[in-house]
Amino acid sequence: MNNLLPTAKRLISIGLFLAAMNGQSQQTKVRIDSIMQVQAKAWNQGDLRAFMQYYWRSDSLCFIGGQGPKYGWDTTLKRYQTVYSDREKMGKLKFTNLTIDPLSEERILVMGQWQLERKDGPLGGFYTLIWRKIQGQWLIIYDHSSSVKME
DSSP, X not given: OTTHHHHHHHHHHHHHHHHHHHHHHHHHHHHHHHHXXXXXXXHHTTOHHHHGGGBOOSTTOEEEXXXXXXXXXXXXXXXXXXXXXXXXXHOEEEEEEEEXXXXXXXXXXXXXXXXXXXXXXXXXXXEEEEEEXXXXXXXXXXXXXXXXXOO
């Protein structure tokens, strides 16, 4: 009986730890989802710099689109400014997160769908994002976005 007590204490400690991690995980998922809604709002106001606020401001930021991988915050911003050069091309953005999966305490994998409603027809596709907590702030360090034909 005395040998069971330390084991029971360890199991209770592990259970409490896992419950706390699950709560933190849920809070992180809500935080990432709310940040992405802030990004969509900035996009819909035509403010690409505010949209990019949650991308890692580093030359190591990786964006993969139809033309392959590109690196760097400035390169990613310039790409957005070129492809979406005016409000009509930008349209109205909507994100639908399909999954938000913690990879660790400091990394989150997000998969979802993006949609643009535009006068010259809808545009959309899917994305895979890796978010990393850097100096207490969640930032996108990797963005793989693809386009699909919308009807």
